[in-house]
Amino acid sequence: AQSVTQLDSHVSVSEGTPVLLRCNYSSSYSPSLFWYVQHPNKGLQLLLKYTSAATLVKGINGFEAEFKKSETSFHLTKPSAHMSDAAEYFCVVSEKGQGGKLIFGQGTELSVKP
Amino acid sequence: ETGVTQTPRHLVMGMTNKKSLKCEQHLGHNAMYWYKQSAKKPLELMFVYNFKEQTENNSVPSRFSPECPNSSHLFLHLHTLQPEDSALYLCASSQGGETSTDTQYFGPGTRLTVL
Helix, strand or coil, X not given: CXXXXXCCCEEEEECCCCEEECEEEECCCCCEEEEEEECCCCCEEEEEEECCCCXXXXXHHHCEEEEEXXXXXXXXXXXXXXXXXXXXXXXXXXXXXXXXXXXXXXCEEEEEEX | CCCEEEECCEEEECCCCEEEEEEEECCCCCEEEEEEECCCCCCEEEEEEECCEEEEECCCCCCEEXXXXXXXXXXXXXXXXXXXXXXXXXXXXXXXXXXXXXXCEECCCEXXXXX
């Protein structure tokens, strides 16, 4: 069975410092992994997607994530936080043959201090 | 703004009302989804439609009734809701198909409050 665990419910950083949002997954087969962002009162926007190509995936707004099979992790990073990065971030897993069904993590709220 | 639109954006209804949520996608996709997002809970998949056929009903109470008249439109009909049904209802679409793991694109959601 698939599952996703986001290890921090809330992360707070200062503007200009690095961001690390942690995600571990469990999957029977080779999964596809996603990170989505949700700003207040908005829908979810795709940040990046891993589908068994390069293990380091670059996304929008300077975010990237590294797929580590041995650690079953897919952590999201950004070298320098911006105030506009404050939002909720969701790590998501999907398996082939599941009709596109996505399993969402509980979310990590990112706060950025000036 | 994405290629998925939802109306209304906000809805307040009493427990005896009947209302409908509408979703429209302009991306040429074949699969559409309804999700429920409650405070402090992971997103819950409610329904999946692939090529207008319902392929998933995630044990959703019958007071929620989906309708997919074509691949571009998805409705969620609401009847006799409970206060605990208050949540953000998100619609999404994707290319579709049983073997796909393709990206889902989300609408902005409808914030529903049941009094």
